[in-house]
Amino acid sequence: MKKTRLDIDRIRAARRMIDPVFLDTPLYRCEALEARIGCAVSVKLETANPVRSFKGRGTEVVASLLADSGQGAVVCASAGNLGQALAWSGRGRGLDVTVVASRFAAAVKLDRIRALGAGLELVDGDHEMARERAADIARHEGIRLVEDSLDIETCEGAATIGLELVDGAPSFDTVLIALGGGALATGVGHVLKTLAPGVEVICVQPLGAPAMTYSWRGRRVVTTESTDTIADGVAGRCPLPAVLDDLLLVADDAVLVREASIIAGMRMLLDDAGLVVEPSAALGVAAILEDRDRFAERRVVTVVCGSNVDVDAYRRWVGTAAGPGA
Structure with a gap:
């Protein structure tokens, strides 16, 4: 059986190197958001730290x-x-x-x-x-x-989020993870597939930056000539082969979402969860909005991965958003 580059013991050791200000981040059900999107959803909040991201x-x-x-x-x-x-x-x-x-x-x-x-x-x-x-x-x-995602330290640091999800006595069956270079998805995915294999790991990427998703679907590296998305944090064109190999072992699905859905997700996280997030952090909500029937009976966790966003751009997006469920 193939193995990823990650290791649970090293991930636990990595946790001991991390300043506590980044650890044990909030995980909570957001009932107001649930009423809008039609499924049980919890938020794993990775923005309340000195750098506002995971x-x-x-x-x-x-x-x-x-x-x-x-x-x-x-x-x-x-x-x-x-x-x-x-x-x-x-x-x-x-x-x-x-x-x-x-x-x-x-x-x-x-x-x-x-x-x-x-x-x-x-x-x-x-x-x-x-x-x-x-x-x-x-x-x-x-x-x-x-090199983010290629250097195993970045993946195993991100993987400590997975430890917290599992150690928190999970009452969820699906985790939605923003997919860019792959550190977050491979790290959290490895922990879940090792310690909670029944949980479905779904990666989410913008339609305007689909390289890693295309690569996952084709089981080979697929590059793109350009990107066109407001989710700059996940806008890569050239997936790394070693990271893709890991992703193929831990991701159950990889989906693409439209810009309008990302913006609608940002608006919902503001209105219903009181969270100002960058576009990448709204990808999970966007995925639910685009396929409500798929998630209707699920207990979902979405990882809110960052809140570094230009205020003027944010106001333009949230003030004019129009998309599924908006």
């Missing part, structure tokens, strides 16, 4: 291991959330952090990276170009390159 779990593991080994510098490419998280974790351990991002990334995320003390280099292309530039810097300067 990424801090993985960067805490990365930074802890780097500091213990005496390494002093690190570079990553980021659409915004990983960069913030690595800047926060690195600052606390005396690491020199450089983040490479697209100049078209959300300004609020770029400003936060700078505020956390990281060096920030901008490229004129998309996230894939930022990845290439970060790799160049790592080679030229001889420093550690952190």
